[in-house]
Amino acid sequence: xxxxxxxxxxxxxxxxxxxxxxxxxxxxxxxxxxxxxxxxxxxxxxxxxxxxxxxxxxxxxxxxxxxxxxxxxxxxxxxxxxxxxxxxxxxxxxxxxxxxxxxxxxxxxxxxxxxxxxxxxxxxxxxxxxxxxxxxxxxxxxxxxxxxxxxxxxxxxxxxxxxxxxxxxxxxxxxxxxxxxxxxxxxxxxxxxxxxxxxxxxxxxxxxxxxxxxxxxxxxxxxxxxxxxxxxxxxxxxxxxxxxxxxxxxxxxxxxxxxxxxxxxxxxxxxxxxxxxxxxxxxxxxxxxxxxxxxxxxxxxxxxxxxxxxxxxxxxxxxxxxxxxxxxxxxxxxxxxxx
Ligand code: HEC
Ligand code: HEC
Numbered sequence: 001x002x003x004x005x006x007x008x009x010x011x012x013x014x015x016x017x018x019x020x021x022x023x024x025x026x027x028x029x030x031x032x033x034x035x036x037x038x039x040x041x042x043x044x045x046x047x048x049x050x051x052x053x054x055x056x057x058x059x060x061x062x063x064x065x066x067x068x069x070x071x072x073x074x075x076x077x078x079x080x081x082x083x084x085x086x087x088x089x090x091x092x093x094x095x096x097x098x099x100x101x102x103x104x105x106x107x108x109x110x111x112x113x114x115x116x117x118x119x120x121x122x123x124x125x126x127x128x129x130x131x132x133x134x135x136x137x138x139x140x141x142x143x144x145x146x147x148x149x150x151x152x153x154x155x156x157x158x159x160x161x162x163x164x165x166x167x168x169x170x171x172x173x174x175x176x177x178x179x180x181x182x183x184x185x186x187x188x189x190x191x192x193x194x195x196x197x198x199x200x201x202x203x204x205x206x207x208x209x210x211x212x213x214x215x216x217x218x219x220x221x222x223x224x225x226x227x228x229x230x231x232x233x234x235x236x237x238x239x240x241x242x243x244x245x246x247x248x249x250x251x252x253x254x255x256x257x258x259x260x261x262x263x264x265x266x267x268x269x270x271x272x273x274x275x276x277x278x279x280x281x282x283x284x285x286x287x288x289x290x291x292x293x294x295x296x297x298x299x300x301x302x303x304x305x306x307x308x309x310x311x312x313x314x315x316x317x318x319x320x321x322x323x324x325x326x327x328x329x330x331x332x333x334x335x336x337x338x339x
Contacts, residue, residue, distance in 0.1 A: 034058060039190020040199055042230050045114035048129055051178045053185060056166035061183025063162065064176060070149060071098050071142035078135065078180070081107040084336040087189065087271035093282025097141040104140060105248065106282035109275055111189040111334075112231050112268060121264045121280045123237060124254045132180040133173075146173040189270050189331040190230070197328070205328050212325025215318055221294075225308040232269035232329070239263045241297035241305035242279055250280065262304050273327045287326055291319055 032054040038044060047053060064070060068077045081095040081103070082088040088110045095103040105121055119125040125134060135141040136149060144152075153159040153171035163171040166179060194213070196204035205213065216223045228234050237251040239262040251260035264280045278284040284293060291314065298311030314322065 032056065034186075036186060037188065039188055039195065041195070042112075042188065042190050043115070045185055047185065048127070051129055051182060053182045054166065056162065057179050057182040058186055060162045060166045060175070061179035061181070063159075064180050065183055069152065070136060070144070072144040073098050076142055081135075081141070082110050084334050087111055087274045087331070087334065088187065089275045091276065093277045095141070097138070098143045101140045103138070105280050106277065108267060109271060110184055111187050111331075112270065113187070114185040115231060117235065118265070122251045122254050123265055128184060129178055129181040132177045136176075146176065149173075150176060187335055189334070191332045192270065192329050193332075194325075194328045206324065208321045209324040209328045211318075212321035212323070212328075215322055216325055220310065220312055222308055222310045226266040226306070227269050233266040235266065237263040237265050238306045238308070239302075239304045241302045241309055242283070242293070244302050248280060269326065270329050271331055273330045287323055288319075291322060
């Protein structure tokens with residue numbers, strides 16, 4: 001479990017909540033407060049005022065996340081498309097929803113999603129607290145209206161009890177979406193060999209991965225103009241030259257601005273070795289193919305692609321080094337995955 005009832009004074013505590021229940025936290029599980037294990041070097045996430053996290057809220061969100069009853073025919077849970085062992089992705093180019101329907105995009109990881117300021121690949125959802133509406137109501141994913149789902153859950157005594165304890169409400173649409181967001185805000189990943197290396201363990205990366213890191217950060221490749229910071233994304237929407245003509249218009253669907261055609265949020269590269277296939281449509285099967293894509297596009301730019309994409313040619317050694325670096329971004333542990 002990501003949170004525990006044990007007293008771990010050297011861990012980060014959520015002071016905002018702690019201040020409300022400063023006494024409670026030391027008396028174990030009776031306490032409503034939670035402690036999150038935020039990775040070293042990551043900022044403290046912020047929480048909406050109307051949805052501060054408590055143990056009960058996380059428990060309710062967790063129950064919802066794993067529950068197939070959240071879909072019309074009770075066949076698909078959130079976890080079907082966000083598998084813990086694949087860094088909360090599903091290994092498919094497009095996901096499978098109810099009745100074997102295919103989702104419109106490739107499922108992204110939801111680790112570190114607490115930091116998203118605009119949610120989904122096109123940033124179409126303004127806050128994490130509302131995101132669950134999309135998969136629940138999307139006919140390609142779970143296919144049930146939120147009010148109908150609320151009616152279903154209100155028949156279930158376990159849910160009514162937990163919703164009451166967590167939000168002093170019935171399991172209504174507000175409670176369903178907020179509890180799921182609270183649960184997602186407990187999922188972090190930041191314990192990769194790369195992290196150990198930057199925090200001082202020089203043996204955590206071998207020579208090849210270290211060389212790959214230098215290449216990745218070089219002006220020649222310019223990867224860090226987009227994939228920067230603790231989560232390897234600057235959080236912007238960019239066109240990385242995947243297509244000349246886009247079937248999925250990306251960010252333009254939200255802004256109706258043709259300058260945003262084919263732009264998608266720069267994805268985190270954490271756990272990228274586990275999150276194949278790649279890109280918004282899962283069209284590139286391997287990291288090797290991703291590197292070939294960037295080499296190709298540098299030399300053969302599309303009309304729409306970002307000027308930050310550079311022309312470069314990698315030697316075999318350089319390619320191997322970059323792959324070793326990308327693989328070093330895989331976390332050592334994942335919530336819900338035991339050895
Ligand atoms: C059928 C597969 C499927 C199911 C079921 C599903 N998701 Fe997703 N999830 C996706 C896909 C595909 C996307 C990308 C959507 C987009 O970019 O438009 C996504 C995106 C997300 C994101 C945004 C991540 C980001 O980087 O912006 C979150 C958070 C999320 N899902 C949580 C959930 C929750 C909570 C549930 C259950 C209520 C759920 N998902 C159910 C496939 C699924
Ligand atoms: C102009 C910004 C930009 C630059 C520069 C850039 N990327 Fe990307 N990268 C993106 C965007 C945007 C996507 C997602 C595109 C999509 O969803 O279709 C992406 C996707 C990826 C992915 C797939 C991640 C996933 O989970 O699907 C990898 C791996 C990657 N980039 C590595 C690199 C490397 C290595 C470099 C340097 C050679 C680089 N990128 C340079 C913007 C950029």
